[in-house]
Amino acid sequence: MDPYAVELLRVSKTYKTYQALFGIDLQIRKGEFFSLLGPSGCGKTTTLRLVAGFEEPTSGEVRIDGQAVAGLPAYQRNVNTVFQSYSLFPHLSIFENVAFGLRRRKVSESEIRRRVDEALAMVHLSDKSKGRTHELSGGQQQRVALARALVNQPAVLLLDEPMAALDSKLRKEMRSELKRLQKSLGITFVLVTHDQEEALTLSDRLAVMNAGRVEQVCQPREVYERPATRFVAEFIGTANFLPVKVAEISNGRTRVNSEDGQFWVISRPGLQVGDAAELSLRPERLRLGKTADPDHNSLEGTVAEAIFMGPITRYIVNLSNGYQLLTERQNLEESSFQAGDPVCVNWDVDSGALLPR
Protein backbone atom coordinates (compact mmCIF):
# COMPACT_ATOMS: atom_id res chain seq x y z
CA MET A 1 0.00 0.00 0.00
CA ASP A 2 1.15 3.48 -0.79
CA PRO A 3 2.37 5.20 2.37
CA TYR A 4 1.49 8.66 1.12
CA ALA A 5 -1.90 10.32 1.25
CA VAL A 6 -0.77 13.11 -1.04
CA GLU A 7 2.25 13.33 -3.29
CA LEU A 8 3.37 16.23 -5.44
CA LEU A 9 6.04 15.48 -8.01
CA ARG A 10 7.84 18.43 -9.60
CA VAL A 11 4.61 20.41 -9.67
CA SER A 12 4.65 23.81 -11.33
CA LYS A 13 1.79 26.20 -11.74
CA THR A 14 1.79 29.25 -13.96
CA TYR A 15 -1.08 31.68 -14.24
CA LYS A 16 -1.17 33.93 -17.29
CA THR A 17 1.92 35.94 -16.46
CA TYR A 18 2.69 34.79 -12.96
CA GLN A 19 4.42 31.62 -11.86
CA ALA A 20 3.02 30.52 -8.52
CA LEU A 21 4.88 27.25 -8.06
CA PHE A 22 8.33 26.22 -9.26
CA GLY A 23 8.50 22.44 -9.47
CA ILE A 24 7.70 21.53 -5.88
CA ASP A 25 7.97 18.04 -4.40
CA LEU A 26 5.99 17.02 -1.34
CA GLN A 27 5.14 13.74 0.31
CA ILE A 28 2.40 13.84 2.88
CA ARG A 29 2.06 10.65 4.89
CA LYS A 30 -1.18 8.91 5.68
CA GLY A 31 -2.72 10.01 8.94
CA GLU A 32 -0.35 12.86 9.63
CA PHE A 33 -1.11 16.45 10.41
CA PHE A 34 0.83 18.32 7.77
CA SER A 35 1.11 22.09 7.42
CA LEU A 36 2.06 24.32 4.55
CA LEU A 37 3.55 27.37 6.18
CA GLY A 38 4.65 30.53 4.47
CA PRO A 39 3.97 34.21 3.89
CA SER A 40 1.15 35.31 1.61
CA GLY A 41 1.95 34.72 -2.03
CA CYS A 42 4.30 31.82 -1.30
CA GLY A 43 2.14 29.34 -3.20
CA LYS A 44 0.70 27.43 -0.25
CA THR A 45 -2.93 28.05 -1.17
CA THR A 46 -2.20 27.24 -4.82
CA THR A 47 -0.73 23.93 -3.65
CA LEU A 48 -3.88 23.19 -1.68
CA ARG A 49 -6.11 24.07 -4.64
CA LEU A 50 -4.13 21.70 -6.84
CA VAL A 51 -4.81 18.87 -4.43
CA ALA A 52 -8.50 19.81 -4.09
CA GLY A 53 -8.86 19.89 -7.86
CA PHE A 54 -9.82 23.54 -8.26
CA GLU A 55 -6.69 24.04 -10.37
CA GLU A 56 -4.66 21.79 -12.61
CA PRO A 57 -0.86 21.92 -12.46
CA THR A 58 0.94 23.39 -15.47
CA SER A 59 3.41 20.54 -15.19
CA GLY A 60 4.23 17.76 -12.76
CA GLU A 61 1.98 15.25 -11.08
CA VAL A 62 -0.39 15.24 -8.10
CA ARG A 63 -1.22 11.90 -6.49
CA ILE A 64 -3.87 11.21 -3.92
CA ASP A 65 -3.71 7.82 -2.20
CA GLY A 66 -1.14 6.75 -4.77
CA GLN A 67 -3.40 7.56 -7.72
CA ALA A 68 -2.48 10.27 -10.22
CA VAL A 69 -5.42 12.68 -10.28
CA ALA A 70 -4.63 14.69 -13.42
CA GLY A 71 -7.88 15.67 -15.10
CA LEU A 72 -9.99 14.38 -12.22
CA PRO A 73 -12.46 17.16 -11.34
CA ALA A 74 -12.83 18.34 -7.74
CA TYR A 75 -16.20 16.59 -7.32
CA GLN A 76 -14.61 13.21 -8.03
CA ARG A 77 -11.69 13.57 -5.63
CA ASN A 78 -11.79 11.93 -2.25
CA VAL A 79 -10.67 15.08 -0.47
CA ASN A 80 -12.68 17.76 1.29
CA THR A 81 -11.84 21.34 2.05
CA VAL A 82 -12.51 23.73 4.90
CA PHE A 83 -12.48 27.11 3.21
CA GLN A 84 -11.02 30.26 4.66
CA SER A 85 -14.39 32.03 4.48
CA TYR A 86 -16.14 28.73 5.42
CA SER A 87 -18.36 29.03 2.31
CA LEU A 88 -21.40 27.61 4.05
CA PHE A 89 -24.58 27.48 1.96
CA PRO A 90 -26.76 30.31 3.28
CA HIS A 91 -29.99 28.89 1.83
CA LEU A 92 -29.67 25.55 3.62
CA SER A 93 -30.11 24.63 7.26
CA ILE A 94 -27.06 23.59 9.21
CA PHE A 95 -28.17 19.97 8.96
CA GLU A 96 -28.48 20.23 5.17
CA ASN A 97 -25.11 21.95 4.91
CA VAL A 98 -23.48 18.99 6.59
CA ALA A 99 -25.61 16.52 4.61
CA PHE A 100 -24.71 18.13 1.27
CA GLY A 101 -21.84 15.79 0.41
CA LEU A 102 -23.70 12.66 1.51
CA ARG A 103 -26.74 13.59 -0.58
CA ARG A 104 -24.56 13.94 -3.65
CA ARG A 105 -23.40 10.39 -3.07
CA LYS A 106 -26.92 9.06 -2.75
CA VAL A 107 -26.45 7.83 0.80
CA SER A 108 -29.71 6.55 2.31
CA GLU A 109 -31.80 8.97 4.34
CA SER A 110 -31.36 7.07 7.63
CA GLU A 111 -27.62 6.85 7.11
CA ILE A 112 -27.47 10.59 6.34
CA ARG A 113 -29.37 11.35 9.53
CA ARG A 114 -27.07 9.17 11.59
CA ARG A 115 -23.83 10.50 10.14
CA VAL A 116 -24.84 14.16 10.15
CA ASP A 117 -25.96 13.91 13.77
CA GLU A 118 -22.68 12.23 14.60
CA ALA A 119 -20.65 14.91 12.79
CA LEU A 120 -22.55 17.73 14.48
CA ALA A 121 -22.06 16.08 17.87
CA MET A 122 -18.37 15.81 17.11
CA VAL A 123 -18.14 19.59 16.78
CA HIS A 124 -20.58 20.23 19.68
CA LEU A 125 -23.35 21.69 17.55
CA SER A 126 -26.05 19.04 17.91
CA ASP A 127 -28.57 21.55 19.21
CA LYS A 128 -28.10 23.85 16.24
CA SER A 129 -28.90 21.40 13.44
CA LYS A 130 -32.18 23.08 12.44
CA GLY A 131 -30.75 26.60 12.54
CA ARG A 132 -29.48 28.72 9.72
CA THR A 133 -25.80 29.40 9.14
CA HIS A 134 -26.13 33.17 9.57
CA GLU A 135 -27.38 32.65 13.11
CA LEU A 136 -24.00 31.21 14.09
CA SER A 137 -20.89 32.94 15.38
CA GLY A 138 -17.66 32.76 13.40
CA GLY A 139 -16.34 29.93 15.53
CA GLN A 140 -19.55 27.94 15.14
CA GLN A 141 -19.58 28.46 11.39
CA GLN A 142 -16.05 27.16 11.39
CA ARG A 143 -17.23 24.01 13.18
CA VAL A 144 -20.05 23.50 10.69
CA ALA A 145 -17.51 23.79 7.86
CA LEU A 146 -15.40 21.15 9.61
CA ALA A 147 -18.36 18.83 10.15
CA ARG A 148 -19.50 19.33 6.54
CA ALA A 149 -16.10 18.21 5.30
CA LEU A 150 -15.39 15.42 7.79
CA VAL A 151 -18.80 13.76 7.49
CA ASN A 152 -17.68 12.50 4.06
CA GLN A 153 -14.75 10.63 5.61
CA PRO A 154 -12.27 11.98 3.05
CA ALA A 155 -8.83 10.50 2.49
CA VAL A 156 -7.44 13.97 3.10
CA LEU A 157 -8.89 17.03 4.77
CA LEU A 158 -7.60 20.31 3.37
CA LEU A 159 -7.78 23.38 5.59
CA ASP A 160 -7.22 26.76 3.98
CA GLU A 161 -6.27 29.21 6.76
CA PRO A 162 -9.31 28.05 8.69
CA MET A 163 -8.58 30.15 11.74
CA ALA A 164 -7.59 33.40 10.05
CA ALA A 165 -10.97 35.01 10.72
CA LEU A 166 -11.24 34.02 14.39
CA ASP A 167 -10.14 36.07 17.36
CA SER A 168 -7.10 34.83 19.21
CA LYS A 169 -8.92 33.13 22.10
CA LEU A 170 -11.21 31.19 19.76
CA ARG A 171 -8.25 30.37 17.58
CA LYS A 172 -6.49 28.65 20.46
CA GLU A 173 -9.62 26.67 21.29
CA MET A 174 -10.06 25.66 17.65
CA ARG A 175 -6.45 24.57 17.54
CA SER A 176 -6.81 21.99 20.26
CA GLU A 177 -10.14 20.98 18.77
CA LEU A 178 -8.53 20.37 15.39
CA LYS A 179 -5.71 18.37 16.90
CA ARG A 180 -8.16 16.28 18.91
CA LEU A 181 -10.30 15.57 15.83
CA GLN A 182 -7.32 14.67 13.71
CA LYS A 183 -6.00 12.27 16.32
CA SER A 184 -9.33 10.56 16.94
CA LEU A 185 -10.32 10.28 13.28
CA GLY A 186 -6.88 9.40 11.92
CA ILE A 187 -7.61 11.37 8.74
CA THR A 188 -4.71 13.12 7.01
CA PHE A 189 -4.99 16.86 7.60
CA VAL A 190 -3.24 19.37 5.37
CA LEU A 191 -3.33 22.84 6.88
CA VAL A 192 -2.39 25.99 5.02
CA THR A 193 -1.34 28.79 7.34
CA HIS A 194 0.87 31.82 7.63
CA ASP A 195 0.80 31.57 11.41
CA GLN A 196 4.01 29.90 12.58
CA GLU A 197 2.67 29.20 16.06
CA GLU A 198 -0.32 27.40 14.58
CA ALA A 199 1.91 25.31 12.31
CA LEU A 200 4.40 24.50 15.06
CA THR A 201 1.83 23.47 17.65
CA LEU A 202 -0.43 21.44 15.36
CA SER A 203 1.77 19.72 12.82
CA ASP A 204 3.43 16.36 12.84
CA ARG A 205 5.47 17.70 9.95
CA LEU A 206 5.40 20.90 8.00
CA ALA A 207 6.69 22.42 4.81
CA VAL A 208 7.95 25.98 4.85
CA MET A 209 7.28 27.64 1.52
CA ASN A 210 8.64 30.80 0.01
CA ALA A 211 8.07 32.37 -3.40
CA GLY A 212 6.71 29.24 -5.02
CA ARG A 213 9.30 26.85 -3.61
CA VAL A 214 9.52 24.49 -0.66
CA GLU A 215 12.34 25.62 1.59
CA GLN A 216 12.22 22.83 4.14
CA VAL A 217 10.08 19.84 5.10
CA CYS A 218 10.54 18.45 8.60
CA GLN A 219 9.17 18.27 12.13
CA PRO A 220 8.31 21.48 13.96
CA ARG A 221 11.21 21.22 16.37
CA GLU A 222 13.70 20.66 13.59
CA VAL A 223 12.43 23.55 11.52
CA TYR A 224 13.02 25.80 14.49
CA GLU A 225 16.32 24.45 15.65
CA ARG A 226 17.83 23.37 12.34
CA PRO A 227 16.44 25.78 9.75
CA ALA A 228 17.57 24.85 6.26
CA THR A 229 17.78 28.38 4.94
CA ARG A 230 18.02 31.91 6.20
CA PHE A 231 14.43 32.46 5.07
CA VAL A 232 13.20 29.66 7.33
CA ALA A 233 15.29 30.87 10.26
CA GLU A 234 13.87 34.38 9.90
CA PHE A 235 10.29 33.39 9.16
CA ILE A 236 10.01 31.11 12.17
CA GLY A 237 10.90 32.87 15.37
CA THR A 238 13.73 35.35 15.57
CA ALA A 239 17.39 34.64 15.00
CA ASN A 240 20.76 36.34 15.03
CA PHE A 241 22.97 35.81 12.01
CA LEU A 242 26.75 35.94 12.00
CA PRO A 243 28.78 35.64 8.79
CA VAL A 244 31.33 32.82 9.16
CA LYS A 245 33.69 30.66 7.15
CA VAL A 246 33.98 26.88 7.49
CA ALA A 247 37.45 26.10 8.88
CA GLU A 248 37.38 22.46 9.98
CA ILE A 249 34.98 19.52 9.93
CA SER A 250 35.40 16.60 12.30
CA ASN A 251 33.13 14.14 14.11
CA GLY A 252 29.91 15.71 13.00
CA ARG A 253 31.07 19.07 14.18
CA THR A 254 32.26 22.05 12.26
CA ARG A 255 34.61 24.77 13.35
CA VAL A 256 33.85 28.14 11.82
CA ASN A 257 35.79 31.36 11.90
CA SER A 258 34.24 34.76 12.29
CA GLU A 259 35.67 38.22 12.82
CA ASP A 260 35.21 37.77 16.56
CA GLY A 261 36.74 34.37 16.98
CA GLN A 262 36.03 30.75 16.24
CA PHE A 263 33.02 28.62 17.18
CA TRP A 264 32.02 24.99 17.08
CA VAL A 265 28.70 24.05 15.62
CA ILE A 266 26.85 20.90 14.45
CA SER A 267 27.91 20.11 10.88
CA ARG A 268 25.60 20.78 8.03
CA PRO A 269 25.73 18.35 5.11
CA GLY A 270 26.90 20.00 1.90
CA LEU A 271 29.15 22.59 3.48
CA GLN A 272 32.87 22.09 2.79
CA VAL A 273 35.96 23.58 4.38
CA GLY A 274 36.49 27.07 2.98
CA ASP A 275 32.79 27.67 2.26
CA ALA A 276 31.21 30.91 3.37
CA ALA A 277 28.29 30.30 5.71
CA GLU A 278 26.03 31.95 8.22
CA LEU A 279 25.62 31.02 11.84
CA SER A 280 22.04 31.33 13.04
CA LEU A 281 21.56 31.75 16.78
CA ARG A 282 18.18 31.81 18.57
CA PRO A 283 17.99 34.58 21.22
CA GLU A 284 16.85 32.22 24.01
CA ARG A 285 19.81 29.90 23.45
CA LEU A 286 22.33 32.65 24.18
CA ARG A 287 23.42 32.92 27.82
CA LEU A 288 24.80 36.12 29.25
CA GLY A 289 27.62 35.87 31.74
CA LYS A 290 30.31 37.96 33.36
CA THR A 291 32.96 35.63 32.04
CA ALA A 292 33.47 33.40 29.03
CA ASP A 293 32.51 29.73 29.44
CA PRO A 294 35.75 27.92 28.58
CA ASP A 295 34.00 24.82 27.16
CA HIS A 296 31.43 26.73 25.11
CA ASN A 297 31.28 29.17 22.28
CA SER A 298 31.68 32.67 23.58
CA LEU A 299 31.66 36.28 22.42
CA GLU A 300 32.41 39.52 24.23
CA GLY A 301 30.24 42.61 24.03
CA THR A 302 28.45 45.39 25.82
CA VAL A 303 24.80 45.50 26.84
CA ALA A 304 23.23 48.21 24.68
CA GLU A 305 19.71 47.86 25.95
CA ALA A 306 17.82 45.78 28.51
CA ILE A 307 14.08 45.50 27.80
CA PHE A 308 11.96 44.08 30.59
CA MET A 309 9.01 42.11 29.17
CA GLY A 310 7.52 40.39 32.19
CA PRO A 311 8.55 36.74 32.18
CA ILE A 312 11.65 37.50 30.14
CA THR A 313 14.11 40.32 29.65
CA ARG A 314 15.44 41.02 26.20
CA TYR A 315 19.02 42.21 25.90
CA ILE A 316 20.60 43.80 22.90
CA VAL A 317 24.35 43.24 23.01
CA ASN A 318 26.77 45.26 20.89
CA LEU A 319 29.73 43.27 19.62
CA SER A 320 33.12 44.89 19.09
CA ASN A 321 32.78 44.72 15.30
CA GLY A 322 29.48 46.60 15.24
CA TYR A 323 27.18 43.54 15.06
CA GLN A 324 24.30 43.31 17.48
CA LEU A 325 23.00 40.17 19.13
CA LEU A 326 19.52 39.80 20.50
CA THR A 327 19.30 37.58 23.56
CA GLU A 328 16.49 36.59 25.87
CA ARG A 329 16.74 35.59 29.45
CA GLN A 330 14.03 34.25 31.71
CA ASN A 331 13.52 36.37 34.77
CA LEU A 332 14.10 33.56 37.26
CA GLU A 333 16.03 35.92 39.49
CA GLU A 334 16.56 39.62 39.51
CA SER A 335 18.44 40.73 36.45
CA SER A 336 22.08 41.54 36.96
CA PHE A 337 22.82 43.30 33.69
CA GLN A 338 22.14 46.85 32.72
CA ALA A 339 22.87 48.95 29.68
CA GLY A 340 26.59 49.65 29.45
CA ASP A 341 27.71 46.49 31.30
CA PRO A 342 30.42 44.44 29.60
CA VAL A 343 29.15 40.86 29.09
CA CYS A 344 30.11 37.53 27.60
CA VAL A 345 27.58 35.78 25.36
CA ASN A 346 27.90 31.98 25.66
CA TRP A 347 26.15 29.16 23.80
CA ASP A 348 26.40 25.42 23.34
CA VAL A 349 27.72 23.68 20.27
CA ASP A 350 24.25 22.38 19.39
CA SER A 351 22.54 25.74 19.91
CA GLY A 352 23.53 27.24 16.61
CA ALA A 353 22.58 26.27 13.09
CA LEU A 354 24.81 26.60 10.08
CA LEU A 355 23.26 28.00 6.92
CA PRO A 356 24.78 28.12 3.45
CA ARG A 357 25.45 31.60 2.16
Added chain:
Amino acid sequence: MKRFLAWALVLPFVLYNLTFVIFPLFTVLYQSMFTIDAEYNVSQQASLDNFKAAFSAANLEVMWRSARYALTTTAACLLLGYPLAYFIAVYGGRLRSQLLILVVLPFWTSYLIRTFAWTTLLQKEGVINAVLLKLHLISQPLQMLNTDFSVILGLTYGFLPFATLPIYVSLENQDRSLVEAAADLGATPVQAFWKVVFPLSLPGVISASLITFVPAMGDFVSAEILGSPETQMIGNLIQQQFLALFNWPMGSALSLVLMLLMVTSMALYMGLAGERDA
Protein backbone atom coordinates in the same frame (compact mmCIF):
# COMPACT_ATOMS: atom_id res chain seq x y z
CA MET B 1 -34.41 68.82 14.83
CA LYS B 2 -33.54 65.37 13.53
CA ARG B 3 -37.22 64.50 13.26
CA PHE B 4 -37.89 67.69 11.43
CA LEU B 5 -35.13 66.92 8.95
CA ALA B 6 -36.47 63.44 8.36
CA TRP B 7 -39.94 64.80 7.64
CA ALA B 8 -38.49 67.49 5.41
CA LEU B 9 -36.68 64.84 3.39
CA VAL B 10 -39.82 62.75 3.00
CA LEU B 11 -42.07 65.68 2.21
CA PRO B 12 -41.33 66.04 -1.55
CA PHE B 13 -42.07 62.36 -2.05
CA VAL B 14 -45.28 62.56 -0.05
CA LEU B 15 -46.44 65.65 -1.96
CA TYR B 16 -45.56 64.08 -5.28
CA ASN B 17 -47.46 60.92 -4.45
CA LEU B 18 -50.48 62.82 -3.17
CA THR B 19 -50.63 64.99 -6.27
CA PHE B 20 -49.78 62.50 -8.99
CA VAL B 21 -50.76 59.11 -7.60
CA ILE B 22 -53.33 59.30 -4.81
CA PHE B 23 -55.36 62.22 -6.14
CA PRO B 24 -55.64 60.81 -9.74
CA LEU B 25 -56.51 57.43 -8.27
CA PHE B 26 -59.48 58.97 -6.48
CA THR B 27 -60.45 60.84 -9.65
CA VAL B 28 -60.46 57.53 -11.47
CA LEU B 29 -62.48 55.93 -8.70
CA TYR B 30 -64.94 58.86 -8.72
CA GLN B 31 -65.34 58.81 -12.49
CA SER B 32 -65.91 55.08 -12.58
CA MET B 33 -69.08 55.54 -10.54
CA PHE B 34 -70.91 57.38 -13.30
CA THR B 35 -72.16 56.20 -16.66
CA ILE B 36 -72.31 57.93 -20.02
CA ASP B 37 -75.13 57.57 -22.52
CA ALA B 38 -74.91 57.67 -26.34
CA GLU B 39 -75.01 61.51 -26.33
CA TYR B 40 -72.19 61.66 -23.83
CA ASN B 41 -74.45 62.79 -21.02
CA VAL B 42 -73.07 61.88 -17.65
CA SER B 43 -75.49 60.15 -15.32
CA GLN B 44 -76.59 61.99 -12.18
CA GLN B 45 -76.60 58.96 -9.94
CA ALA B 46 -73.52 57.14 -8.82
CA SER B 47 -73.68 53.38 -9.44
CA LEU B 48 -71.60 50.26 -9.94
CA ASP B 49 -72.99 49.71 -13.44
CA ASN B 50 -69.59 50.20 -15.06
CA PHE B 51 -68.12 47.43 -12.94
CA LYS B 52 -70.94 45.10 -13.86
CA ALA B 53 -70.25 45.89 -17.52
CA ALA B 54 -66.51 45.42 -16.96
CA PHE B 55 -67.11 41.80 -16.04
CA SER B 56 -69.02 40.98 -19.22
CA ALA B 57 -68.26 37.64 -20.83
CA ALA B 58 -66.33 39.32 -23.64
CA ASN B 59 -64.22 41.32 -21.19
CA LEU B 60 -63.56 38.30 -19.00
CA GLU B 61 -62.20 36.52 -22.03
CA VAL B 62 -59.88 39.45 -22.72
CA MET B 63 -58.71 39.47 -19.10
CA TRP B 64 -58.06 35.77 -19.16
CA ARG B 65 -56.12 36.22 -22.40
CA SER B 66 -54.10 39.09 -20.86
CA ALA B 67 -53.20 36.89 -17.92
CA ARG B 68 -52.17 34.05 -20.23
CA TYR B 69 -50.05 36.36 -22.37
CA ALA B 70 -48.44 37.97 -19.34
CA LEU B 71 -47.64 34.60 -17.78
CA THR B 72 -46.19 33.23 -21.01
CA THR B 73 -44.18 36.41 -21.45
CA THR B 74 -42.85 36.13 -17.90
CA ALA B 75 -41.87 32.50 -18.46
CA ALA B 76 -40.19 33.35 -21.76
CA CYS B 77 -38.34 36.31 -20.22
CA LEU B 78 -37.06 34.10 -17.40
CA LEU B 79 -35.99 31.34 -19.78
CA LEU B 80 -34.14 33.80 -22.01
CA GLY B 81 -33.02 36.27 -19.35
CA TYR B 82 -31.60 33.78 -16.85
CA PRO B 83 -28.98 32.24 -19.16
CA LEU B 84 -28.10 35.71 -20.44
CA ALA B 85 -27.68 37.08 -16.91
CA TYR B 86 -25.73 33.97 -15.90
CA PHE B 87 -23.40 34.29 -18.84
CA ILE B 88 -22.66 37.94 -18.15
CA ALA B 89 -22.25 37.46 -14.39
CA VAL B 90 -20.03 34.39 -14.59
CA TYR B 91 -18.14 34.72 -17.87
CA GLY B 92 -18.43 38.46 -18.49
CA GLY B 93 -15.11 39.24 -16.78
CA ARG B 94 -14.01 42.76 -17.42
CA LEU B 95 -16.59 43.19 -20.19
CA ARG B 96 -19.50 42.90 -17.75
CA SER B 97 -20.53 46.54 -17.77
CA GLN B 98 -20.28 46.76 -21.54
CA LEU B 99 -22.45 43.66 -21.89
CA LEU B 100 -24.99 45.12 -19.48
CA ILE B 101 -25.13 48.26 -21.60
CA LEU B 102 -25.94 46.05 -24.57
CA VAL B 103 -28.79 44.53 -22.58
CA VAL B 104 -30.38 47.93 -21.95
CA LEU B 105 -29.40 49.35 -25.35
CA PRO B 106 -32.93 48.79 -26.83
CA PHE B 107 -34.24 51.35 -24.34
CA TRP B 108 -32.51 54.05 -26.33
CA THR B 109 -35.31 53.75 -28.86
CA SER B 110 -38.96 54.07 -27.99
CA TYR B 111 -40.84 50.87 -27.23
CA LEU B 112 -43.43 51.84 -29.82
CA ILE B 113 -40.91 52.16 -32.63
CA ARG B 114 -39.15 48.95 -31.68
CA THR B 115 -42.45 47.12 -31.73
CA PHE B 116 -43.19 48.52 -35.17
CA ALA B 117 -39.83 47.21 -36.31
CA TRP B 118 -41.05 43.70 -35.58
CA THR B 119 -43.80 44.02 -38.17
CA THR B 120 -41.22 44.26 -40.94
CA LEU B 121 -39.61 41.12 -39.61
CA LEU B 122 -42.78 39.13 -39.05
CA GLN B 123 -45.07 40.06 -41.91
CA LYS B 124 -45.75 37.69 -44.83
CA GLU B 125 -43.30 39.52 -47.08
CA GLY B 126 -41.01 40.10 -44.10
CA VAL B 127 -37.39 39.20 -43.52
CA ILE B 128 -38.00 35.98 -41.58
CA ASN B 129 -40.38 34.51 -44.14
CA ALA B 130 -38.06 35.52 -46.98
CA VAL B 131 -35.11 33.74 -45.40
CA LEU B 132 -37.11 30.61 -44.57
CA LEU B 133 -38.49 30.45 -48.12
CA LYS B 134 -35.05 30.93 -49.58
CA LEU B 135 -33.73 28.06 -47.47
CA HIS B 136 -36.69 25.92 -48.63
CA LEU B 137 -37.60 25.25 -45.02
CA ILE B 138 -41.15 26.36 -45.79
CA SER B 139 -43.10 26.46 -49.07
CA GLN B 140 -45.72 28.98 -47.95
CA PRO B 141 -45.03 32.16 -45.99
CA LEU B 142 -45.96 31.70 -42.34
CA GLN B 143 -48.68 33.77 -40.70
CA MET B 144 -46.74 35.16 -37.79
CA LEU B 145 -48.08 38.68 -37.49
CA ASN B 146 -51.44 39.22 -35.77
CA THR B 147 -51.22 35.99 -33.79
CA ASP B 148 -50.80 35.03 -30.12
CA PHE B 149 -47.20 34.34 -31.02
CA SER B 150 -46.44 37.81 -32.36
CA VAL B 151 -48.03 39.58 -29.38
CA ILE B 152 -46.16 37.45 -26.86
CA LEU B 153 -42.98 37.89 -28.87
CA GLY B 154 -43.42 41.65 -28.76
CA LEU B 155 -44.04 41.58 -25.01
CA THR B 156 -41.09 39.29 -24.36
CA TYR B 157 -38.82 41.44 -26.45
CA GLY B 158 -39.98 44.56 -24.65
CA PHE B 159 -39.55 43.25 -21.10
CA LEU B 160 -36.51 40.98 -21.44
CA PRO B 161 -34.09 43.62 -20.07
CA PHE B 162 -36.33 44.07 -17.01
CA ALA B 163 -36.06 40.36 -16.32
CA THR B 164 -32.33 40.12 -17.01
CA LEU B 165 -31.13 42.88 -14.69
CA PRO B 166 -32.47 41.64 -11.32
CA ILE B 167 -31.33 38.10 -12.10
CA TYR B 168 -27.92 39.46 -13.02
CA VAL B 169 -27.67 41.33 -9.73
CA SER B 170 -28.54 38.24 -7.68
CA LEU B 171 -25.97 36.14 -9.55
CA GLU B 172 -23.30 38.81 -9.49
CA ASN B 173 -23.54 39.12 -5.71
CA GLN B 174 -23.13 35.41 -5.21
CA ASP B 175 -19.96 34.18 -3.57
CA ARG B 176 -18.25 32.11 -6.26
CA SER B 177 -16.50 30.06 -3.60
CA LEU B 178 -19.87 28.44 -2.84
CA VAL B 179 -19.68 26.71 -6.21
CA GLU B 180 -16.22 25.46 -5.31
CA ALA B 181 -17.53 24.28 -1.96
CA ALA B 182 -20.30 22.37 -3.76
CA ALA B 183 -17.80 20.79 -6.15
CA ASP B 184 -15.57 19.94 -3.21
CA LEU B 185 -18.48 18.09 -1.62
CA GLY B 186 -19.04 16.01 -4.75
CA ALA B 187 -21.54 18.07 -6.70
CA THR B 188 -21.18 17.95 -10.48
CA PRO B 189 -21.39 21.35 -12.19
CA VAL B 190 -25.06 20.69 -13.00
CA GLN B 191 -25.84 19.72 -9.40
CA ALA B 192 -23.91 22.71 -8.10
CA PHE B 193 -26.09 24.95 -10.27
CA TRP B 194 -29.43 23.47 -9.19
CA LYS B 195 -28.55 22.98 -5.53
CA VAL B 196 -26.62 26.17 -4.88
CA VAL B 197 -26.54 28.80 -7.63
CA PHE B 198 -30.19 28.67 -8.64
CA PRO B 199 -31.74 28.63 -5.15
CA LEU B 200 -29.55 31.57 -4.16
CA SER B 201 -30.65 33.52 -7.23
CA LEU B 202 -34.37 33.04 -6.48
CA PRO B 203 -34.85 36.55 -5.05
CA GLY B 204 -33.66 37.87 -8.42
CA VAL B 205 -35.95 35.49 -10.28
CA ILE B 206 -38.90 36.61 -8.15
CA SER B 207 -38.26 40.31 -8.77
CA ALA B 208 -37.71 39.55 -12.45
CA SER B 209 -41.06 37.81 -12.74
CA LEU B 210 -42.94 40.60 -10.97
CA ILE B 211 -41.24 43.33 -12.94
CA THR B 212 -42.13 41.49 -16.16
CA PHE B 213 -45.60 40.24 -15.32
CA VAL B 214 -47.06 43.53 -14.11
CA PRO B 215 -46.27 45.71 -17.13
CA ALA B 216 -46.93 42.84 -19.56
CA MET B 217 -50.39 42.38 -18.07
CA GLY B 218 -51.25 46.03 -18.62
CA ASP B 219 -49.53 46.43 -21.97
CA PHE B 220 -51.47 47.48 -25.06
CA VAL B 221 -48.69 48.42 -27.49
CA SER B 222 -47.70 44.91 -28.52
CA ALA B 223 -51.29 43.73 -29.04
CA GLU B 224 -52.14 46.95 -30.88
CA ILE B 225 -49.26 46.79 -33.34
CA LEU B 226 -48.46 43.09 -33.65
CA GLY B 227 -51.91 41.65 -32.88
CA SER B 228 -55.43 41.49 -34.22
CA PRO B 229 -58.90 41.95 -32.67
CA GLU B 230 -58.61 38.31 -31.58
CA THR B 231 -55.49 39.06 -29.54
CA GLN B 232 -56.81 42.08 -27.64
CA MET B 233 -55.55 42.58 -24.12
CA ILE B 234 -57.17 44.43 -21.24
CA GLY B 235 -54.87 47.38 -21.96
CA ASN B 236 -56.38 47.67 -25.42
CA LEU B 237 -59.90 47.76 -23.95
CA ILE B 238 -58.94 50.58 -21.60
CA GLN B 239 -57.22 52.48 -24.36
CA GLN B 240 -60.31 52.13 -26.58
CA GLN B 241 -62.61 53.39 -23.85
CA PHE B 242 -60.48 56.47 -23.30
CA LEU B 243 -59.25 57.32 -26.79
CA ALA B 244 -61.79 55.82 -29.22
CA LEU B 245 -65.12 55.71 -27.41
CA PHE B 246 -64.43 58.63 -25.08
CA ASN B 247 -66.12 56.67 -22.31
CA TRP B 248 -63.78 57.71 -19.52
CA PRO B 249 -65.94 56.32 -16.72
CA MET B 250 -65.92 52.87 -18.31
CA GLY B 251 -62.19 53.15 -18.93
CA SER B 252 -61.67 54.10 -15.30
CA ALA B 253 -63.66 51.12 -14.12
CA LEU B 254 -61.62 48.78 -16.32
CA SER B 255 -58.36 50.33 -15.05
CA LEU B 256 -59.42 49.69 -11.49
CA VAL B 257 -60.31 46.11 -12.31
CA LEU B 258 -56.88 45.64 -13.88
CA MET B 259 -55.21 47.13 -10.81
CA LEU B 260 -57.18 44.82 -8.57
CA LEU B 261 -56.20 41.82 -10.69
CA MET B 262 -52.53 42.75 -10.48
CA VAL B 263 -52.52 43.46 -6.77
CA THR B 264 -54.23 40.13 -6.11
CA SER B 265 -51.90 38.12 -8.32
CA MET B 266 -48.86 39.88 -6.87
CA ALA B 267 -50.03 39.23 -3.33
CA LEU B 268 -50.63 35.58 -4.18
CA TYR B 269 -47.23 35.25 -5.80
CA MET B 270 -45.38 37.01 -3.00
CA GLY B 271 -47.22 34.84 -0.50
CA LEU B 272 -46.12 31.71 -2.32
CA ALA B 273 -42.56 32.97 -2.74
CA GLY B 274 -42.37 34.00 0.90
CA GLU B 275 -43.65 30.63 2.08
CA ARG B 276 -41.00 28.90 0.00
CA ASP B 277 -38.33 31.13 1.46
CA ALA B 278 -39.24 30.58 5.10
